[in-house]
Amino acid sequence: MVQLPPAPARSFASDNVAGAHPAVIEAIAGANHGHAAPYGEDPWTAECEARFRDLFGADVTTLLTFNGTGANVLALASLLGPAEAVICTDWAHITVDETGGPERFLGAKLIDLPAPDAKLTPEHIRSQAHLLGSPHHVQPGVVSITQSTELGTLYSVDEVTALCETAHDLGMTVHMDGARLANAVASLGGGVETLRALTVAAGVDVVTFGGTKNGLLAGEAVVYLRPELARRAPFLRKQVNQLASKMRFVAAQFLALLEDELWLALAAHANAMCRLLHEQVAGIPGIELDGPPVVNSLFPVLPAELIEPLRAWSFFWDWDVSRHQVRWMTAWDTRPEDVLAFAAGVRTACEATASKN
Amino acid sequence: MVQLPPAPARSFASDNVAGAHPAVIEAIAGANHGHAAPYGEDPWTAECEARFRDLFGADVTTLLTFNGTGANVLALASLLGPAEAVICTDWAHITVDETGGPERFLGAKLIDLPAPDAKLTPEHIRSQAHLLGSPHHVQPGVVSITQSTELGTLYSVDEVTALCETAHDLGMTVHMDGARLANAVASLGGGVETLRALTVAAGVDVVTFGGTKNGLLAGEAVVYLRPELARRAPFLRKQVNQLASKMRFVAAQFLALLEDELWLALAAHANAMCRLLHEQVAGIPGIELDGPPVVNSLFPVLPAELIEPLRAWSFFWDWDVSRHQVRWMTAWDTRPEDVLAFAAGVRTACEATASKN
């Protein structure tokens, strides 16, 4: 292997290898004075709930949780009725990456339908409608979509609206896994109006609004856009082990993230860094790439023999081993110099290999 | 109501109304530099695991979690076999205060036996032995004890040892809910040797080692004293929504807590403040009190008409409404002046009432 230039200070492994934004740490420290009522009865949490109502421009009910799996399970537990199942794609985080936690806690089937771009369509939903009413089959009750998706793709406002209409017509509700919702909003126009169009106006019932991948230390928000769906949610949050004892510290993080649209700025930055990375690596010999990314991930196919040396130099994950496809992801803290350093190393390795062959 | 003196700066509501110890916040901030592998593959977590091995003086396996309910459910899920049940007292946190989360996730019965002092005895365990082998009854598989207990009582080393022997003789394992284990250790002699005597040497199988109530922002540790019991634990932790994405921030908190025996110092301080509180309120007319506390909680019976005014002045929880019993609890950050101010207010109220009657 050729000698590679210095590795970037920050890797492209995932957006959760980044730490917390300084404002988040400051907010935690700032909340650490005196006594406060536990379990969300504190003023930070009350303020946070108000801020989410402002953000969504609606009378939403917000419950904070520790992590994304917990947020998803809480949302689904709030929506599912007896003998009901969840429709999702076969790329959905809930079915692929949560170790069966949803099935175990919910006692429900996840109907995970093939979707090469990780996006559900109204046809997917309608394809399951024949199950409705038969006592021999699970009853699809909830449609779960991820925005932005696990493959770095996006639903448009029209697409979300159509999904919600189809689901509601069939008596189902809609959950949006928004672990990276900020990246989607930033990509689709970048303002609070886009957030509202994608959720409240589109007809989504419950959104999980991600924090951890967007600069928090640990925190997600489950936002019930139809507050009557939250009736049992406080009990269910405790049941899924997501009721923080010292809730002020979760709420304070979100207050920092929602302040001055920091959530949008961080996501927009990560998206921009990913576009920069795409520019820098497009055209490097031996790399296969799709078009420019819409959010903060790339899924390049690399020369097989370069994957391990490059990973050893600056870590990243495999995506599809059979195709030598990997994932590169930017984060809120990725800097242009990281992108340039990473692209330089990839280029050096690829060119050396190309010249050998 | 008589005019009360100024309320204390810090209340006696619970040990989770306190914030985080400054060293914990510093540790979080200190861990917030650069990128780190997620999900516990970072150096802070590796160091934390080593520190727990040092602490227990044994080859223990430690898994960090967000909160106590999650830690308990993870521990029990690791221990329970098919069709098995958990024996505990009717005061146990898992049966009283976890909203049925254990039953829902574990799918198992909690056999909660009457225990006026919240302490399980070998006789309790043996009383359930007749269930073993009958296909009509759940099979007691795990004994769960809380140390210190929900009533502020303690198991001695001999008592824990006897419970473990009885449980093991009957083919059961032993879980210790140690949300306030530090307070117990501090009370029972105060050193690492006491911790080991109460756990490893006594024969306990899995301990949850509390952090949140002892100065952390959020964090508990599930310590498998017999590492083979941890075989499936990493998968189960994810299933119970307790795998932190940015684990370094949980690990860093524990590193601060374990440094220079801070965990012991904080717990010993809370215990001492509670003893001071007992001294200050003993003898106030109208208050019924047991003897001096062994850990950090008092359960006084108050004149009925004083409960609401005193609570409005400085918040605390009811314990047994029918008896006008309340709970006062000290924390790692309680100061002597808080105790004196609180006791002064209580005395003022009680004496005014006594003189009226």
Added chain:
Amino acid sequence: MVQLPPAPARSFASDNVAGAHPAVIEAIAGANHGHAAPYGEDPWTAECEARFRDLFGADVTTLLTFNGTGANVLALASLLGPAEAVICTDWAHITVDETGGPERFLGAKLIDLPAPDAKLTPEHIRSQAHLLGSPHHVQPGVVSITQSTELGTLYSVDEVTALCETAHDLGMTVHMDGARLANAVASLGGGVETLRALTVAAGVDVVTFGGTKNGLLAGEAVVYLRPELARRAPFLRKQVNQLASKMRFVAAQFLALLEDELWLALAAHANAMCRLLHEQVAGIPGIELDGPPVVNSLFPVLPAELIEPLRAWSFFWDWDVSRHQVRWMTAWDTRPEDVLAFAAGVRTACEATASKN
């Protein structure tokens, strides 16, 4: 041990050691001609549903099941909402004798309250009302009573009515485990009007109407007295493994049992045989007995040394080993000569022992 007279042809072990009534076997054979739609779409099942509407004098929805545990779990699954729990006595079959199946399938806590006579009171229910609304505690949602109870006691119409009122006032529903409901009806007046008074008129929401212990081969009915509660029941029945493939054979059994009030006659007979047994053994030296039985079970205390020899002669079960208490139970097929033979053996044994001491 003295020589005992010949043992009875039929034992007093339980009402499920009896076989099926001949009319039930005939009904099964009679239904065994030609093809019939499966899963309850057959004419026998339709007829059976109509007969249950006639029996209860109301527009009830009835779902047939294989066994009593399945019927109870189906009923409770139909009633329980998210994070809800079941209130029952500590003698309840669902908590003592169903191997944790309810907890596992329902994912819910059974709050089993001490009740020396196995009867729940309005006070029991009200004692749990403080849990309502707190996210830290399970929410009592269903009250489950057994009629007649596991201890052979009975609820009066007034008692059931009061329980239902209390439960409904607190937002809970009421399940009646009627595995031996026929014995209760026969004892409390003996007619269909009594059945209706105890259930529909009293305000019960769902009843399981027992068949197996009253002359069927295998079959129980879950009767939804408020049909809207049955909305999800057909799906749940399949989920709990209780949807019979060849349902006609369960329905045919019930048609035989409901014909000409056979269910009442069989239960009344079992009750009468138990009263006869009480008459015959009352006054035998060394036996401690309560007053005459109201249904079909006795719980005598025997001389300790006689239990094993008598059991070897004609089998019966222990009840409370610590008190040398056993259970004797009559069935639909018990004959007077069985009672006389059994009582004669007991008398012989007891008198021989008494004369020795």
Added chain:
Amino acid sequence: MVQLPPAPARSFASDNVAGAHPAVIEAIAGANHGHAAPYGEDPWTAECEARFRDLFGADVTTLLTFNGTGANVLALASLLGPAEAVICTDWAHITVDETGGPERFLGAKLIDLPAPDAKLTPEHIRSQAHLLGSPHHVQPGVVSITQSTELGTLYSVDEVTALCETAHDLGMTVHMDGARLANAVASLGGGVETLRALTVAAGVDVVTFGGTKNGLLAGEAVVYLRPELARRAPFLRKQVNQLASKMRFVAAQFLALLEDELWLALAAHANAMCRLLHEQVAGIPGIELDGPPVVNSLFPVLPAELIEPLRAWSFFWDWDVSRHQVRWMTAWDTRPEDVLAFAAGVRTACEATASKN
């Protein structure tokens, strides 16, 4: 529509629309004398367990259940470890036709892989091996195959052996859903040796041996080929609501079925009637058919306009509505004259339609 000839006395809807074999009804009546210990402690059950040991030629442990869903769930519950999942095809009864009961009771994911012929291959299993060891993913622990399959196809002895080897090499166990195992054995050579080759010798861990679809009133057997896997099974059977109170009546049915290889004769007959049906309808204009059936089901594609009239004349189920494909199935009681009458009607309808077009 043309006038159709008389409909057959027995339909081709399914093998569970047939009643019970007369010998089964006789066996039930024969077991209905006197008292017998409940819950399987009776002599019929003991004899039945011995007969299953004879049948499999091995020290198997057999637990009887009411129905097939219950049997499958019991088998899987006995095999699954914590955080484990089941690999099956997307046609598997457990994933398609059991209303999510497995997910609810087991709390486990069913990984249902696309298999156009409803048969799993070693490649299917190996394709999931990458999940093993990662705490983010369920751990495949059990492979479930159906023999004969839901599509009327068969695994050869070599195929089952290869699946078992692959599963065991990866640390997984193998469950065979044998609701129609008798049809498979009859087709693959027809003797007890074939049964043993397909199960014990092939390395299967647990088989459910179907009864209901092969002439029983209601009854399935879960046969543990490695008895140590049955250690917790008696408790789990009660938990899944499958412990019959009057077990003698389930055991007696199986004794009749196992007597003189009745199980094989009935299945072979159903298979033969299906081959006859294929002969009779092959070549009818407008019908698309695969080759001769190996077990007892056909999946013809019919002229669209004939489906409803033919169904109204003699009921059968749709299979793939989009392709106008239906399912015709023979049973243990199908007679040649039923086949001829059914084929005659189909021919009349098709020819009339063909002549019109």
